[in-house]
Amino acid sequence: MKSDTDTQTSLPQGLAVPEVRSSTVSAWGVPTEKPVFSVRDLDVYYGKNIALRGINLDIRPRRITAIIGPSGCGKSTLIRCFNRMNELIPSARVSGEVFYHGENIYAPGVDPVVVRRHIGMVFQRPNPFPKSIYDNIAFGARINGYKGDMDELVERSLRRAALWDEVKNQLKNSALDLSGGQQQRLCIARAIAVEPDVILMDEPASALDPIATVHIEDLMQELKQEYSIVIVTHNMQQAARVSDETAFLYTEVDEETSARWGTLVEFGDTSQIFTRPRDKRTEDYVSGRFG
Amino acid sequence: MAVQSNMSDGLGGNAGSTTAGCTLDDRWSGTRMRPGVTLRECRLARTRRWRNRRNTVLVVLAVVLTLIPVVMILFQITQKGIGTMNWEFLTSSEPFSVRRTGGGFLNGLIGTAIMVGLATVVSVPLGILAAVYLVEYGKSNWLAKLIRFFSDVMTGVPSIFVGLFIYTALVLQYGFGGLMGGAALAIIMLPIVVRSTEEMLKLVPTELKDASYALGAAKWQTITRVVLPSAAPGIVTGVMLAVARAAGETAPLILTAFGSLHLTAKLWGVQMQSLTLAIWSGARQPFEAGQARAWAGALELLIIVLVFTVAARLAARRSRISR
Numbered sequence: 001m002k003s004d005t006d007t008q009t010s011l012p013q014g015l016a017v018p019e020v021r022s023s024t025v026s027a028w029g030v031p032t033e034k035p036v037f038s039v040r041d042l043d044v045y046y047g048k049n050i051a052l053r054g055i056n057l058d059i060r061p062r063r064i065t066a067i068i069g070p071s072g073c074g075k076s077t078l079i080r081c082f083n084r085m086n087e088l089i090p091s092a093r094v095s096g097e098v099f100y101h102g103e104n105i106y107a108p109g110v111d112p113v114v115v116r117r118h119i120g121m122v123f124q125r126p127n128p129f130p131k132s133i134y135d136n137i138a139f140g141a142r143i144n145g146y147k148g149d150m151d152e153l154v155e156r157s158l159r160r161a162a163l164w165d166e167v168k169n170q171l172k173n174s175a176l177d178l179s180g181g182q183q184q185r186l187c188i189a190r191a192i193a194v195e196p197d198v199i200l201m202d203e204p205a206s207a208l209d210p211i212a213t214v215h216i217e218d219l220m221q222e223l224k225q226e227y228s229i230v231i232v233t234h235n236m237q238q239a240a241r242v243s244d245e246t247a248f249l250y251t252e253v254d255e256e257t258s259a260r261w262g263t264l265v266e267f268g269d270t271s272q273i274f275t276r277p278r279d280k281r282t283e284d285y286v287s288g289r290f291g
Numbered sequence: 292m293a294v295q296s297n298m299s300d301g302l303g304g305n306a307g308s309t310t311a312g313c314t315l316d317d318r319w320s321g322t323r324m325r326p327g328v329t330l331r332e333c334r335l336a337r338t339r340r341w342r343n344r345r346n347t348v349l350v351v352l353a354v355v356l357t358l359i360p361v362v363m364i365l366f367q368i369t370q371k372g373i374g375t376m377n378w379e380f381l382t383s384s385e386p387f388s389v390r391r392t393g394g395g396f397l398n399g400l401i402g403t404a405i406m407v408g409l410a411t412v413v414s415v416p417l418g419i420l421a422a423v424y425l426v427e428y429g430k431s432n433w434l435a436k437l438i439r440f441f442s443d444v445m446t447g448v449p450s451i452f453v454g455l456f457i458y459t460a461l462v463l464q465y466g467f468g469g470l471m472g473g474a475a476l477a478i479i480m481l482p483i484v485v486r487s488t489e490e491m492l493k494l495v496p497t498e499l500k501d502a503s504y505a506l507g508a509a510k511w512q513t514i515t516r517v518v519l520p521s522a523a524p525g526i527v528t529g530v531m532l533a534v535a536r537a538a539g540e541t542a543p544l545i546l547t548a549f550g551s552l553h554l555t556a557k558l559w560g561v562q563m564q565s566l567t568l569a570i571w572s573g574a575r576q577p578f579e580a581g582q583a584r585a586w587a588g589a590l591e592l593l594i595i596v597l598v599f600t601v602a603a604r605l606a607a608r609r610s611r612i613s614r
Contacts, residue, residue: 088504090430117507127498130521140506143516187502194506 042096066243074262075232083119084112120191124203126183128175140194161189181212201231246273372590392580398554399569409473418484426492445482454543468559472548476537487529491522531603541567
């Protein structure tokens, strides 16, 4: 497991990190480290079907939080709640609260566009715009009325995403000519170009080969110095490798109506989830007995 | 001997007869490989081979039959039009007596350009905006369904009806003219632009829109900076095809632009000629000269439409999303 003592030198490790957090009992960080996100009693519906029920968890800053679980348990649905991307699906409905630095992003009067300007997202499949590499990076800055030096911003973002050396001589070329792994790093660069506070990653490496995956994972370790990262992954090894904390989601089935929804089974330190899980279902899942 | 035994052991038996191996198991009509049977020996059943050949011949025949009229039209128009097609034809208007030789269809060419240009300027922005509404806003609400339904109806309406409509709505009051012709062509182009643009916008992947929204783009920014640019080559294709269609229309112009022998750029108050109207009036003449001009005009129009169609294809090839 990665130790993050280097980034949290002021905090003794054992003191700052509560041992175990379940979905119902929220443990709070020490006062110097308020959570970036606090999810309270979150339910998500698609039409009449419930997709997620009763989610409670805290995401801490400058950490990588992994969301794991079997297919169809609502991992992607959950991560899309953090920047109100679910609203783009016409039938989706959210109840409950998601506090971002103490402010409920689902409160009336909060514009989802403003929320998304603070919370970047990287998607499962690399999705660069059919524009040049330069324009891809500059897109977010332009729509947000960035006044600074655009060339400098593009270079800085590409450097942060460890892509600069590979593309510095072809910035005017189409982003679609890059390889899949490069495209995904471009998407990360594009996300960090608008200087967000949090980066959400929805299975960012699932469409990539192992070498490109390693690139992305190294990059995440770099990025967590400055950003809070939430990553959805179906790959348990990846969660164990990269994350500091892990949330395990699982599908519950109502026998009578055969309705299925996702629920948070266990949330805690990655090392604890993988070595000393408290819930039987977590243990079965991380030991590879199913899913 | 093994041939006579139970068919189900075809996999196991070497059967001692490699040449007759395919008859071992009739369930696959001898088209599967089994031990001792090579690919060469394992042939398709005769009836299947025959059917395959017959269908290939039928398909090729259908293509040839379809091509015959197209090729004949191209050939005939080129053959009969090329003789009259010269610099004078391209740069001068019709003579005032149709019996005279010489002259050309410059008045028709300019008229077509003006009217199609007017129609494009009106119908393309309107059509694209309507398509944006259909795909990004209306989706499947009643208004969107209504627009879609009437677009389809409009595409199928005989174009003379459009001419009649403009005749009663505008011409009766303001007289014949290029503006009226342009209005009729705009009505004809509009549904084509709407439906082709809608299809192109639907092809823009949701992932691209998601990427834009996730960067904090508002809906309108996403549409103008991601959706429309991504679909642009396809939209251009649709527009070009609509332009080609409008340039070839005759019926709606009879009742709106009316046709004229004069070269004019006045949009109303005076009748305007179009290439199609010039061809129509030339071809109806009993005089050699008029007919010859009509052939050359047909060649001229053919080339114009061809250029637009080829340009549309090239634009489509550049499209990133439809490849």
